[in-house]
Amino acid sequence: xxxxxxxxxxxxxxxxxxxxxSFLEKGIVEAILVPAPSAGGASITPTLFLNPEELSRAExxxxxxxxxxxxxxxxxxRTGNPIKLGAVxxxxxxxxxxxxxxxxxxxxxxxxxxxxxxxxxxxLKDYSAMVQNGVDPTASLLENLARGEVSPAPGYSFREAxxxxxxxxxxxxxxxxxxxxxxxxxxxxxxxxxEELAEKLGLADGSPSNxxxxxxxxxxxxxxxxxxxQIGRFTKEGTGLEGLLxxxxxxxxxxxxxxxxxxxxxxxxxxRTPVFEHExxxxxxxxxxxxxxxxxxxxxxxxxTRINHMVTSCVGCGLCSSACPSEIDVALxxxxxxxxVQALFGYVPGRSLEEPAPVQTFQEREFLELGETLR
Amino acid sequence: xNDFEPKIIAFVCNWCTYAGADLAGTSRIQYPPNVRIVRLxxxxxxxxxxxxxxxxxxxxxxxxxxxHPGDCHYQSGNFKARRRVAILKKSLERLGLDPDRVWLRxxxxxxxxLFADTVTEFVKFLKEKGPNPFKTLxxx
Numbered sequence: 001x002x003x004x005x006x007x008x009x010x011x012x013x014x015x016x017x018x019x020x021x022s023f024l025e026k027g028i029v030e031a032i033l034v035p036a037p038s039a040g041g042a043s044i045t046p047t048l049f050l051n052p053e054e055l056s057r058a059e060x061x062x063x064x065x066x067x068x069x070x071x072x073x074x075x076x077x078r079t080g081n082p083i084k085l086g087a088v089x090x091x092x093x094x095x096x097x098x099x100x101x102x103x104x105x106x107x108x109x110x111x112x113x114x115x116x117x118x119x120x121x122x123x124l125k126d127y128s129a130m131v132q133n134g135v136d137p138t139a140s141l142l143e144n145l146a147r148g149e150v151s152p153a154p155g156y157s158f159r160e161a162x163x164x165x166x167x168x169x170x171x172x173x174x175x176x177x178x179x180x181x182x183x184x185x186x187x188x189x190x191x192x193x194x195e196e197l198a199e200k201l202g203l204a205d206g207s208p209s210n211x212x213x214x215x216x217x218x219x220x221x222x223x224x225x226x227x228x229x230q231i232g233r234f235t236k237e238g239t240g241l242e243g244l245l246x247x248x249x250x251x252x253x254x255x256x257x258x259x260x261x262x263x264x265x266x267x268x269x270x271x272r273t274p275v276f277e278h279e280x281x282x283x284x285x286x287x288x289x290x291x292x293x294x295x296x297x298x299x300x301x302x303x304x305t306r307i308n309h310m311v312t313s314c315v316g317c318g319l320c321s322s323a324c325p326s327e328i329d330v331a332l333x334x335x336x337x338x339x340x341v342q343a344l345f346g347y348v349p350g351r352s353l354e355e356p357a358p359v360q361t362f363q364e365r366e367f368l369e370l371g372e373t374l375r
Numbered sequence: 376x377n378d379f380e381p382k383i384i385a386f387v388c389n390w391c392t393y394a395g396a397d398l399a400g401t402s403r404i405q406y407p408p409n410v411r412i413v414r415l416x417x418x419x420x421x422x423x424x425x426x427x428x429x430x431x432x433x434x435x436x437x438x439x440x441x442x443h444p445g446d447c448h449y450q451s452g453n454f455k456a457r458r459r460v461a462i463l464k465k466s467l468e469r470l471g472l473d474p475d476r477v478w479l480r481x482x483x484x485x486x487x488x489l490f491a492d493t494v495t496e497f498v499k500f501l502k503e504k505g506p507n508p509f510k511t512l513x514x515x
């Protein structure tokens with residue numbers, strides 16, 4: 001790993017575009033996945049660039065994440081990655097991608113991950129409101145960063161999942177390059193590059209950014225506090241039979257949380273199979289048993305099952321909450337449960353490609369109290 | 376509460392626990408009739424959705440039975456089941472639901488008496504605990 005600096009002449013976005021263009025122009029990658037305005041311009045979405053000229057419209061730092069790029073990289077590499085591909089990714093996306101690789105839903109061969117420090121992202125509705133009110137979300141974020149502050153524009157807040165994210169920094173062991181946004185001082189952008197890549201890019205070894213270190217430490221402290229606070233709120237309001245029913249009370253069983261989840265990769269989810277297309281008589285049976293039947297039924301079964309199926313690999317990207325039309329805080333449930341379930345296995349999703357996911361493996365001598373007769 | 380008869384759904388593996396239950400029957404060992412048995416080929420075939428469905432529908436207890444560690448007919452199915460049950464119980468506990476209504480027990484084909492004892496013990500345990508609160512809730 002080598003520390004280098006990118007000089008920011010106009011603004012960091014332009015610097016980053018130029019930096020990314022050099023990947024294509026020097027043949028380091030043949031295509032590169034970078035967030036850019038979606039067709040029509042109302043959102044920002046991962047966009048696959050082959051033409052270096054087109055990169056002038058890329059928005060690598062736009063604080064918006066309507067989908068996980070991990071899902072897009074899975075689409076591009078699941079059945080083999082024929083060309084050298086670069087991808088600009090935030091750490092929750094990288095961690096989700098690591099999980100998907102373990103489940104054989106993506107491949108890292110031929111992939112160069114360009115990780116960026118993630119200060120946080122906005123909900124799409126807030127992002128749109130900012131644009132409408134004449135606030136440039138990216139520019140205001142970068143201005144704050146230049147002052148050493150990781151904070152949203154005044155009057156707005158980041159997505160809750162971002163405010164409680166304790167993994168905002170890409171792992172240099174997994175990415176080829178880290179763009180150290182947290183160390184942006186208004187003039188220079190620190191980056192961490194793998195040696196062989198630095199050579200190809202013509203980057204010289206420099207000093208590490210002390211400022212970045214400081215900003216990250218301060219940020220992590222605040223994030224941990226917020227995380228504890230939010231998880232405490234779930235424990236207080238969302239647990240127990242009544243709490244849980246209240247928490248999911250607005251669920252319309254649209255399955256958006258499952259559809260958007262980068263970890264929920266099943267080609268055919270059991271909830272979308274004929275297993276849940278019950279015969280008409282079945283509904284009346286249930287209604288008879290309890291006197292009434294809430295329709296559509298089985299929303300709690302859906303959430304509890306989804307928790308059991310994938311909470312061990314949940315990276316806390318929060319897209320389930322963002323995608324929920326009823327604004328249920330699904331992500332907080334997954335983070336609260338995930339924290340304890342993952343701890344059973346000493347597992348951190350997305351930490352390492354070497355660790356199998358808990359549901360993929362077992363040890364003969366573990367949980368010995370389970371299965372043994374009491375007495 | 377005295378006349379409360381708990382309903383137990385048991386998911387048992389074909390090779391060990393089901394055969395154990397069969398042995399209890401053919402040996403005419405008496406045990407409470409509160410258990411409804413569902414046979415799986417292997418305890419490793421247990422999906423948490425089966426257990427959750429039973430609990431949300433109002434089953435008072437769910438028993439998962441498999442071969443003793445090392446004895447699985449398919450080598451490692453029971454180890455996989457054990458991990459899934461560990462995840463299930465921990466998540467139920469974290470959500471403030473009752474993890475103790477789910478029991479995992481290793482019962483071999485020769486342990487008819489152990490099967491009968493386990494059911495007897497589970498029924499007693501559930502009678503003390505009382506009915507599953509989901510029984511009366513309209514939302515599944």
